[in-house]
Amino acid sequence: MNDTVIEVKDLVAGYEGRVILKDISFAVRKGETFIVLGGSGCGKSTLLKHMIGLHPLLAGEVRILGHRIQGGGVAEREAAMRSFGVTYQSGALFGNMTLLENVCLPLESFTDLPSDARRLIAEMKLELVGLKPFANYFPTDVSGGMKKRAAIARAMALDPQVLLLDEPSAGLDPVTSAELDRLILRLRDTHGISFVIVTHELASIFAIGDRCIMLDAETRTIIAEGNPTELRDTSPLEKVRTFFNPAARQG
Amino acid sequence: MTLKLPEICTVDSVTPLWKQRMPEVGKLKAGEVLILDADSVKRYDGSAEALIIEVHRCAAAQGFSVEYRDAASVIAKTLKIFNPAVFSDHTAYDLPPRNTHTVVQVGEAAVRIWRDIVDVLAFLGEVVTSGLSFLVRPGRLRLRDTMLCIERAGMDALPIVALIGFLIGLILAFLSGSSMRQFGVEVYVADLISIGLFREMGALITAIILAGRTGSAFAAELGTMKVNEEIDALTTLSLPPVLFLALPRVLAAAFVLPFLSIFAVFMGLFGGFVVLWMMDIPAITYWQHVFNAITVNNVLIGLTKALTFGLLVGLSGCSHGLHAKRSADAVGQAATASVVGSLVLITIFDGIFSVLLFILDI
Structure with missing residues (x-):
């Protein structure tokens, strides 16, 4: 159990008492790329938002590096919040700051490092995602793919052990999407970061996913768990096989 | 001069090094030697990587040489990922002035x-x-x-x-x-x-x-x-x-x-x-x-x-x-x-x- 970075147990998620997901249990291991997948409206982003504490859990427990994100004390929640980074679908960069300032922001807020050090660290994070030459650009001046990479750099500013990415490939062309996939794999291999990625992009799922869970809008829970390729080839559920083989469904 | 990196080389332990030891590094002259000792490092993060890069950046600018003690390959891994020369330009990213006269x-x-x-x-x-x-x-x-x-x-x-x-x-x-x-x-x-x-x-x-x-x-x-x-x-x-x-x-x-x-x-x-x-x-x-x-x-x-x-x-x-x-x-x-x-x-x-x-x- 020591290599578990995220543990979700019997989670029930929803808004204003309305249950969207139930009986959700899974674990993410250290250094793996874990995919949360499913069709539109099945609750992928809802699950992510509950996991990171943006919405109160209706029931169950989420632990990140052993710390409870909800249900524990303030100190435990803060420890949990410091241990992961998140990127959102749009990138969610602060428009009035340059990319460098965006990455510097968490370092300014949570460390006592001198400004030179903070700036160098931010530059190094931008270099990791290939954006150092654009450090002084504003988010409006860069492309969608660059925004996503800058968001990853900002999420990595405090060296979290887990990165959670919400639809990182959404709105990107296949080439940029593949570049982003390669970046994720490189960061996983060089820095040992575990990734939890919410996506329904099949190319990305097969390229980077070590393990995955598949959510279902009908049953509102996990209907499959395992390696994406194995699920595609051997899942007993037709719904799962069809998801991984859209061409077969059309044929 | 020896700069010894701690066993847990993360932001909390690196911050004092940045504040207290880096000014000394900044005073080293050509011909002097800095020993960068990372032998005991067991865990490190981005702040430690930045410190290593900063040492190399100073060495290039001031002309002193750096010797490694790198049993855990922390320095080697860092230098493999980051090229210190890329970060040599201090002025390239000066932020635009926010308040003028x-x-x-x-x-x-x-x-x-x-x-x-x-x-x-x-x-x-x-x-x-x-x-x-x-x-x-x-x-x-x-x-x-x-x-x-x-x-x-x-x-x-x-x-x-x-x-x-x-x-x-x-x-x-x-x-x-x-x-x-x-x-x-x-x-x-x-x-x-x-x-x-x-x-x-x-x-x-x-x-x-x-x-x-x-x-x-x-x-x-x-x-x-x-x-x-x-x-x-x-x-x-x-x-x-x-x-x-x-x-x-x-x-x-x-x-x-x-x-x-x-x-x-x-x-x-x-x-x-x-x-x-x-x-x-x-x-x-x-x-x-x-x-x-x-x-x-x-x-x-x-x-x-x-x-x-x-x-x-x-x-x-x-x-x-x-x-x-x-x-x-x-x-x-x-x-x-x-x-x-x-x-x-x-x-x-x-x-x-x-x-x-x-x-x-x-």
Whole structure:
């Protein structure tokens, strides 16, 4: 159990008492790329938002590096919040700051490092995602793919052990999407970061996913768990096989 | 000199090294040797990697040499991922200055206000053109949107207009009443309030409320639509944003302000009545003086001003919203600029009215 970075147990998620997901249990291991997948409206982003504490859990427990994100004390929640980074679908960069300032922001807020050090660290994070030459650009001046990479750099500013990415490939062309996939794999291999990625992009799922869970809008829970390729080839559920083989469904 | 990295080489333990040891590293000269000892490091993060890069950056700049003790390959791994030469330029990313000299700021503000006025007048041209196309095809104006804007700008503003109007009347009456009482002519406070509110204060106060409440909302709403590419969508659907979005708002603002202004005037008169009643002036006397002081000219002047100010507030709000840049920050700036622009325009046009009325002796 020591290599578990995220543990979700019997989670029930929803808004204003309305249950969207139930009986959700899974674990993410250290250094793996874990995919949360499913069709539109099945609750992928809802699950992510509950996991990171943006919405109160209706029931169950989420632990990140052993710390409870909800249900524990303030100190435990803060420890949990410091241990992961998140990127959102749009990138969610602060428009009035340059990319460098965006990455510097968490370092300014949570460390006592001198400004030179903070700036160098931010530059190094931008270099990791290939954006150092654009450090002084504003988010409006860069492309969608660059925004996503800058968001990853900002999420990595405090060296979290887990990165959670919400639809990182959404709105990107296949080439940029593949570049982003390669970046994720490189960061996983060089820095040992575990990734939890919410996506329904099949190319990305097969390229980077070590393990995955598949959510279902009908049953509102996990209907499959395992390696994406194995699920595609051997899942007993037709719904799962069809998801991984859209061409077969059309044929 | 030896720089020893701790066993747990993360931000908490690296911060003291940055603060205490790096200044010493910065003083090393050519020919000297720095021993970078990472033998005992078991865990490290980005701050440790940055420290390693900074040491190499200093070595390259100052000419001293670096020897490694790197049993755990921490330095080797870092140098494999990051090339210190890439980070050698300290000045490349100097951030743009945020605060310039006060004189420059004043100058920039003056230019901005002038441009705002020109933009709003140019926008007026666009709205008039759209208005003409509306006359040709009346069905193109979104009547439902216009009614909604009228409700939001007019009906929803009644409570605040009532409060402010009442208080303005109250304050005017107190200020003038206390002075006039010394001469025993406090009953003429009613005339003063009546003329002042109908001719000037009613339209002015209501326009300021409309600028802060509705003009800024127009700018924020249209600015957000621009961020969300809704304006682009309208353009590609061949629906001119000015006709579709701005005209209903401008018409609504121009339509509601005269009514709000009259409402504010009556609330102000009521405020004045309360004060004079406290000064033992009979109600019948007060209202007699009020209605005697009202002339058709005063009412028409007030209504014309209100109509003009309403038009200006609508134009300023919509112009700033449609010309906003595509960021959250820009939406806020557009809302602020719309209020400032409205106030400047209201003041300028009020001055023009005063001069014209003086010349025409009305």
